[in-house]
Amino acid sequence: MKHSFRYIPIRRERSSDVQRGSMELWLSYIETSSKNQTPFMFYAVDADTGYGLKGAEFSLFQRDELVFGSYSNRSGAVWFPPLREGLYQLKEAKPPKQYIAEKEAFQMYVDYNGNICVEGVPAARFQAFHKRTSEQQASFSVVKYDIRTGKRLEGAVFQLCRNHVPIATSTSDADGFVQFHGLEEGVYQLNELCPPEGYMKVADTHIVVVANDGTVTIDGYAAEYASIGNKPILYDIFFQKQDELTGEPLEGAVFDLLQGGMVLYTAISNEKGEINFGSFTPGTYTLREQKPPAGYHMNEHEYTVVVAQDGMVTIDDMPVEYARISDKKEKEQITVRKYIQKLEPESGVMFQLSQDNVTIASAGTNKQGEAYFYDIKPGTYMLIQLTHDGQSTGEKHTVMIEENGTVTIDNQVTNTLEIQ
Structure with a gap:
């Protein structure tokens, strides 16, 4: 028994916050019959090169009613779901970036047998051609940050090369951004020439690809999500705790290491009198005794610890290798x-x-x-x-x-x- 076939076009208002490239289905079928349903696909291409173009947006109308919207993928393919017999209007709502459409509206017909023609051309051979509006000029940026804290880093110098020949340099700003502008389609190499002060240099070479539609990827990922972290250069802070008169090592002394009034680390001297706070970035710190060893007076002096950019660590101007902090024994x-x-x-x-x-x-x-x-x-x-x-x-x-x-x-x- 034959089944009747009919459709009801359901019109929906498109939300103003729908992002570019989203696809909405406007055509609803009821009592469907597969005999007359034919899917439709064509390509949005560069008129000069024939390369597929990503991001062209198309709308399909029937009797001035919007029934479906679609967009071209990275290969330029535009896909519409199965269509029933009838006359349609195909309109390009938005061309790819840096392109204009040679023609924005097309007449399309689906016959009873499911054959599709666009402007008299079989759908299998139909292409929507586009011309470049101007030479592609792409830009991208990456974020420099501290891999331990996530803090944005200023002062990193990067070099951009093409075919390993330097073409531009850029320095990260106060917000950590390294930016390059005015790039043509092609493959580039991105290297860090100089790290931010107090950080280790990143040795990796990053591959930057500018596509023909102006999109940029770094190491295969979209450039807008790119970030490159640096490891801070760390240096050890340590010293020897001893008796003021005899020079004997003292166990059990408790010291705090502070910066900006905040305690960063607390350490206790071992049986050899050694106190080691671990590794810290270049900067100025304060050393304070919290508790003396049993039988000794508290050392009330606050010591200034300086970790220099060249790795020299001093306590009150004395290199840590020779630093000795003494306590006086109670009588x-x-x-x-x-x-x-x-x-x-x-x-x-x-x-x-x-x-x-x-x-x-x-x-x-x-x-x-x-x-x-x-x-x-x-x-x-x-x-x-x-x-x-x-x-x-x-x-x-x-x-x-x-x-x-x-x-x-x-x-x-x-x-x-x-x-x-």
Whole structure:
């Protein structure tokens, strides 16, 4: 049984924000029959070279009703879906960039058997010819950036070559853009001559292709998305921590490295007194001691660290290889030695030094059974042994420190108290 065939053209308003090259289907078929449906394809080409042109936009009308819109692809092909028998008008809505159409409107007929003719020419041989409006002049830009932070980089110098012969140079601006203008169709080579200050040079050669329609690709990708990153040149910041008098290495000193008032890194000296903050870019930094080693005074000095462009790193003008930062040892004014039977050292025993019932300092015995009290001001104090829960054991000793530094414990001139 034969099926009837009819169509209803549905007209839709085209959105103003539809981008160039978009394709919308305007023709809706119902109760379709494949017998009379014939797809239609032709080419938009350069009238002089015969090369296909990308980006030509076409509209197909029937009785002044828009039924379909399409555009040419990179090979110049323009495709329309199956069409029923009838008379159509093919109009070019927009030519490719830098081209004008030799003719903008064509009469097209689809017969009952599906044969298509355009202006009397079989569809298989039909081409829409275009003339160049002027010699193609293409432009492109790439973005220079820091691969670690994404920051745009100024001052990178690039050279553009054709057949490896230099034709232009360009320097990245404050926004990181490297720009080249007035390029003809062809293949070019792009190289970085000089990297931004403080960055490693990019050794790669990038291939730039300017197509006959003025589009530009870099290494096979659209130029508008091109970016080339640089690795920053990094240098190590380190120094040696030592005793001010003996020069012995000090473990456990905590230092901060700052820039612009912000702490970038914190490091602790190891058993050899070494502190290494790792690698940093050229610039000026501040070095500050956060915590001294146990038994040492805090070093209040702020050191200036300079990482030069040539890789020289200094701390207060001293090359880091020779930089030594010292701490002064606290004076041991009072030493308490705690023993159990047979003069065996007892560790973990807490002692408290108070003045007028106010706790001045506390200290616990180490593995050698010794507890230390440092830098106690002249005056009279009470030394109290504490229990494990922090209460007084009742054992108290009177400590007097003279202005000349003489220490008396329980009326004996000594700075050491032995308790069994």
